[in-house]
Amino acid sequence: MPHATSHDGARIWYEAIGSGPPLVLLAGQANDHRWWDSVRDDFAAAHRTVVLDHLGTGDSDSPAEAEYSTRRFAADVIAVLDALGLARAHVYGTSMGGKVAQRVALDHPHRVGALVLGCTSAGGAEAVRASAEVSRSLVGAGPEARRALAELMYTPEWTRAHPGPHRTLGSPMRLPARRGHLRASNAHDAAAELGRIGAPTLVLHGTDDLLTPPDNARLLARDIPGAELVLLDGARHAYFEEQRELAAKVVLDFLSRHPMPAASGTGVERDGR
Incomplete structure (x- = not known):
């Protein structure tokens, strides 16, 4: 299996499928690349899609001792691009992956074509947090917490029609890594830096997202120069899956209007293996 090597020697798994301009897909907190399983083919028809395991x-x-931060995760993304021989890629991050995508665009601006930020937040003092009731519902790792998370991800109507398994409810992880992901997401604060993002940016969010309230999307769109904002009516946190057809169309249309610069290159490997 392919792995990139990060700055501290950690091995980061990745996979690339499809053809066309490269598009990196970044999953949410405590989730691996399977977060994208149900929708990845929507993008692979037009893009060389790259997924990785945080x-x-x-x-x-x-590793037992490791740095967990959105800045570090962003550096891991760059290690994957380097392993694939990609000078530049579009970046689409959701939830914590959207925070990582912000750091990629801020710390490595020359490596980003267009930027898509979904169901995410810039952090900082202005960020709108989940309510205390929502936070309490997620305490622990038992069936009740998992049911509460599923209700935050999807509407009841959708889960009745799609009983799962749902790939967005967390991956098996060692406890130190799980805690590291939580710290990384909670500590993220790019609010004061958003004005430096030069990549064309699309902000996507569900109007009924209680996990990351939609006012966070409005703040991102306000502070990122030229950013476009699309709110998906009635969608919860996993809008990209429940409103798959509409969400994918919005993203693909946006990327088609912001083609990759010709000098970015297309990579030296065909499938990442």
């Missing part, structure tokens, strides 16, 4: 998830390393 440090501590899936087939990436999970």
Whole structure:
């Protein structure tokens, strides 16, 4: 299986499928690349889609002592692009993956074509947090917490029609890594830096997202120069899956209007293996 090597020697699993301009898909907190399983083919028809397992998830390393931060996860993304021989890629991150995508665009601007930020937040003092009731419902790792998370991800009507398994409810992880992901997401604060993002940016969010309230999307769109904002009516946190057809169309249309610069290159490997 393919792995990139990060700055501290940690191995980061990745996979690339499809053809066309490269598009990196970044999963949410405590989730591996399977977060994208149900929708990835929507993008692979037009893009060379790249997925990876964040440090501590899936087939990436999970060292006992490791730095967990959105900045570190962003550096891991760059290690994957380097392993694939990609000078530049579009980046689409959701939830914590959207926070990582912000850091990729801020710390490595020359590596990003267009940027898509879904169901995410810039962090900082202005960020709108989940309510205390929502936070309490997620305490622990038992069936009740899992049911509460599923209700935050999807509407009841959708889960009745799609009983699962749902790939967005967390990956098997060692406890130190799980705690590291939580710290990384909670500590993220790019609010004061958003004005430096130069990549064309689309902000996507469900109007009924209680896990990351939609006012966070409005703040991102306000502070990122030229950002476009699309709110998906009635969608919860996993809008990209429940409103798959509409969400994919919005993203693909946006990317088609912001083609990759010709000098970015298309990579030296065909499938990442």
